[in-house]
Amino acid sequence: MASRNPFRLDGLTVAVIGAGSGIGEGAAEACARQGARVACFDVNLSAARATADRIAAAGGEADAAELDILDPEAMGSALASLDHLRGVVATPGVNVRKRLLDYQPDEFDRVVTLNLRGAMCVLQVAGRLFTEAGGGSIVLLSSIRSQVTEPGQGVYAATKAGIVQLARTAAAEFGRKGVRVNALAPGVVDTPLTKPIQQNEAWNSAYAGKTALGRWGRSDEIGNAAAFLVSDASSYMTGAVLFVDGGWTAIDGRFDPPA
Amino acid sequence: MPAYNDLFRLDGRTAVVTGASSGLGIVFAHALAAAGASVVVSARRLDRLEQLAAEIEREGGQAFAVACDVASEEDVDTLAAKAVDRFGKVDVLVANAGVSDPRPAEQEPLDVWQRILAVNLTGVFLCNRRFGALMLEQGSGSIVNVASVLGVVGAGQIPQASYTASKGGVVNMTRELAAQWARRGVRVNAIGPAWFESEMTEEMFASDQALRWIRRKTPMGRPGRGDELAGPVVFLASDASSYVTGQTLLVDGGWTVI
Incomplete structure (x- = not known):
């Protein structure tokens, strides 16, 4: 058929922050499979390089650099140096599983800082770059924990719900400049972090x-x-939360009755 | 990279689209065909469908037209039988047929309410039930129901209690069917469009005042283009969304964020 495939990303660059492992690695590979040149960023340079190497070995295009999601200056120059930047996907996050009564202030700060300030940093840096350029797509990582929780997940859940409202507000603020902002909300995913x-x-x-x-x-x-x-396949989606959760949030799964 | 981007494609699959005689249904039929699927296009008006099927075939796709009123159990059964007869199976259902008839609730006659519910909710159920059963038998399939932002927020300036009720029903029925069928290989999702030009919104799009309202209220500052629903539908229909079920993907330019 003649029509262009809107899922393809040929000729475009996608920056994946957190590309060194898990979901970031999956996002980097998926974008590369759609033809994008992928800039793999991670606080762990050798992990980012390993992802880029795997992509290159499979015939895709990728390079790697070290980047701390909490360093807006470094992020600004890293993203500004990329040609044809279309998208930024940011995945870094941390969870301290601990009940509310046991949570220590430093643990709270650590989770909120990386998860929420990290997302804010991406929105500010990529948001400025994209609104000035007149277009772009930002994808932040939320979680099913933005909507459902369990004992020990309070602070993490709060940050993931916070990311949703940051993304929605960014969508409202950047929409007329052609910049889309959406949140991806995974369920339980096989990654190095969830191995235990x-x-x-x-x-x-x-x-x-x-x-x-x-x-x-x-x-x-x-x-x-x-x-x-x-x-471009999602060109009219902004401020949306896409749950990729195997139906976790579609059901009340507390009890599995005999069929 | 390996040809893994084929995950977003539908080669070798058969897709059924209801409400395919106009607007968004036509867009979905073309998009599914462009993604490689053989397409069964259905609606009440057969002449328009045959034109669409011919167009798709001219573009190199495979298409087959079947007349069907989704509110009729018998018609839906016939549609399923003809689809299977022609293509051997059905892998994808896009339940798109829908109607609306805006008016203030205090003046909404019962027969209008019942007609809207019959097509938009009962019709979607009948199609999901029939094609869901086929898919359960073969152990695989993906259903995409066309809901609306009006399934999750009220309509306000375009009062339509029946339409909002029907679309809200589709959103939660989508969750329920997803839950019932997930472990037997069938995923059920929905899309929730905001304002797109279609036969249903023809009057609205002819009014400058309505267009200004849409532009003002939509963070993206514009209504959607029909083809912008194609991506979400193909994504949900395809294996690229293999871990997505029970969801309603809002395709609304940010309508619901503010």
Whole structure:
């Protein structure tokens, strides 16, 4: 068929912050598969380089650089140096699982700083760049925890809900400049960060069982959604929260009655 | 990179689109065909469908027209039978047929309410039930229901209690069907468009005042273009969304954020 494939990202650059592992790695690979040149950023340079190398080895185009999501100056010059920058996907986040009564101030600060100030930093830096350029797509990582929680997830859940409202406000503020901002909300995903949970058989199967699909997600499945949100295929989507959660938030999964 | 971008494609799949005789349905049919699917286009008006099917075939796709009133159980059964007869299976359903008839609720006659619910909610249920059953039998399939932003927020200036109720119903029925069928290989999602030019919104788009309202109220500052719904529909129909089910993807230029 003649029509251009709106999912493709050929000739465009996508910056993935947090590309060194997990969902960031999945997003980088997915964007590369759609033809984008991917700038892999991570606080861990060798991890970013490993992702870029894997992409290059598979025939894609990628390079790597060190970047701390909490350093707006460094982010500003890193992003400004990229040609044909179309999208920024930011994935870094941290969770301290601890009940509210046990949470220490420094733990609270650590989670809120990386998750929420990191997202804010991306919105300010990429938002300024894209609004001046007259277009671009920003994808922030929220979570099912923006909507549902469990004991021990209070602070993390608060930051992920906060990211949703930051993204929605950014969508409202940047919309007329052609800049789209959306949030991706994964459910339970097989990543290095969640390995300890998966190694706990009861926990692993309880989480799988709480999804409608009955399984954990893979980072490439989140990555494909990120590539979709960066691409023209989602050109009228902004301020949206795309849950890629195997149906976690579609059901009340507290009890699985006998069929 | 490996040809993994084929995940966003629908080669070898059969897709059924209801409400395909006008507006967004035509866009969906073309988009699914462009993504590689064989397309069964259905609506009440067969003449228009045959024109659309011919157009798709001219562009190198495969299409087949079937007349169907989605509010009729018998018609939906016939549609399913003809689709299977022609293409052997159905992998994708885009339940798009919908009607609206705005008027203040205190003046909305029961027969108008019932007609809107019959097409927009019962029709979507009948199609989901019939094609869902086919997909469950084959152990795979993806359903995309066309809801609306009016399934999650009120309409305000364009009063239509029946339409908002029907679309809100589609949003939560989508969750429920997703939950019922997820472990048997069938995903069910919806899209929630805001204002797009279509036969349904023809009057609105002819009014400068309405267009100004849309531009003012939409963070992106403009209504949607029909083809901007194609991406979300193909994404949800395809394996690229393999871990997405029960969701309503709002395609609204930011309408619901403010």
